[in-house]
Amino acid sequence: MLNEQKNLITYATNNEAFDMNEKLKLILFALAVKPVTYVVLKVFPKKPQEAVRFEKMLNNAGIIFKKSRPKTFEEITGIKKNEIRWRIKGVWIGYDLFHTRTQKKEFEKYVRLAGKGRHTQADKIAGKLYDYPSCCVKDFIKMHNKPSLIVKKYSYHDYYKLMHTFDKKFPFIQHVPKSLNCKKTIVLNKEYKRALEKNAQKFLRMFSKKRSFKTDVLVDVSNDIVSEELLTTEGLSIWPVKDGHDYIFITKKPIDKKYWLISGLQKNYIERGAIFEAKIMMQYDYAEINLRKFKKQVGDLYHERKLPAQRK
Numbered sequence: 001m002l003n004e005q006k007n008l009i010t011y012a013t014n015n016e017a018f019d020m021n022e023k024l025k026l027i028l029f030a031l032a033v034k035p036v037t038y039v040v041l042k043v044f045p046k047k048p049q050e051a052v053r054f055e056k057m058l059n060n061a062g063i064i065f066k067k068s069r070p071k072t073f074e075e076i077t078g079i080k081k082n083e084i085r086w087r088i089k090g091v092w093i094g095y096d097l098f099h100t101r102t103q104k105k106e107f108e109k110y111v112r113l114a115g116k117g118r119h120t121q122a123d124k125i126a127g128k129l130y131d132y133p134s135c136c137v138k139d140f141i142k143m144h145n146k147p148s149l150i151v152k153k154y155s156y157h158d159y160y161k162l163m164h165t166f167d168k169k170f171p172f173i174q175h176v177p178k179s180l181n182c183k184k185t186i187v188l189n190k191e192y193k194r195a196l197e198k199n200a201q202k203f204l205r206m207f208s209k210k211r212s213f214k215t216d217v218l219v220d221v222s223n224d225i226v227s228e229e230l231l232t233t234e235g236l237s238i239w240p241v242k243d244g245h246d247y248i249f250i251t252k253k254p255i256d257k258k259y260w261l262i263s264g265l266q267k268n269y270i271e272r273g274a275i276f277e278a279k280i281m282m283q284y285d286y287a288e289i290n291l292r293k294f295k296k297q298v299g300d301l302y303h304e305r306k307l308p309a310q311r312k
């Protein structure tokens with residue numbers, strides 16, 4: 001391994017400017033097992049020079065990059081009854097990273113095509129650039145173009161159950177696999193793990209450490225897939241009937257200095273604002289939540305934010 005690679009891996013591992021999954025992508029890219037990647041760097045007021053430092057490291061390692069404009073981000077800083085308080089914590093910058101000029105050119109082609117609404121062609125190029133298995137990309141494009149296929153194949157509960165299982169079974173990959181048996185996905189997941197075992201042991205230890213917590217959680221809204229072309233009775237959800245609810249749960253107290261938003265699939269309907277005693281298991285970039293006892297209802301939740309809600 002080159003010195004520049006080693007430096008970048010150490011930098012990613014120990015730096016709180018990168019969330020866990022960003023560290024993973026950056027390290028796999030630095031090891032050149034991933035051809036192209038996208039990482040988000042968070043700049044906090046106490047370390048205003050972080051972006052400059054990161055870019056210097058990229059330049060030293062001969063890595064080509066394209067960066068986004070800085071955008072402010074918020075985090076939850078407190079919860080009082082039904083009020084979730086968000087405060088601005090810093091700015092984030094997105095970096096597209098390339099090993100070669102050809103990759104950058106291909107990437108620009110992908111962005112151009114996507115901008116023109118030519119998603120199928122764009123997704124095919126992106127799939128190659130990010131090294132996603134072609135079978136999974138094909139399936140993704142098919143479902144993307146026709147959400148009714150998702151409804152045909154999966155009930156709401158089956159779909160979210162599968163998504164959670166993917167996260168658990170394939171923690172090292174970034175794409176949505178075609179199925180749990182996709183051979184290429186299984187191989188890729190193993191390959192990535194092996195590369196980390198060889199070259200980034202400290203990160204792998206952090207990433208794969210299993211931790212459990214007992215804590216109270218608040219029930220927020222549920223996840224869904226919406227589609228303009230599939231107007232159903234339940235708002236814009238693609239499922240006319242739901243056999244489950246993938247809720248977002250918010251920890252009532254900080255864990256490791258952070259309030260966590262965790263998705264958890266439930267069979268039964270729960271009213272927003274309910275508080276439950278829960279057990280949370282965290283490993284990789286994944287958290288599993290088990291509800292224990294219902295405690296009380298605080299009423300409809302209110303997010304007090306400075307910025308409009310953002311989705312990455």
Ligand SMILES: [Zn+2]
Pocket residue numbers: 133134135136137177178179182183184185
């Ligand atoms: Zn596949």
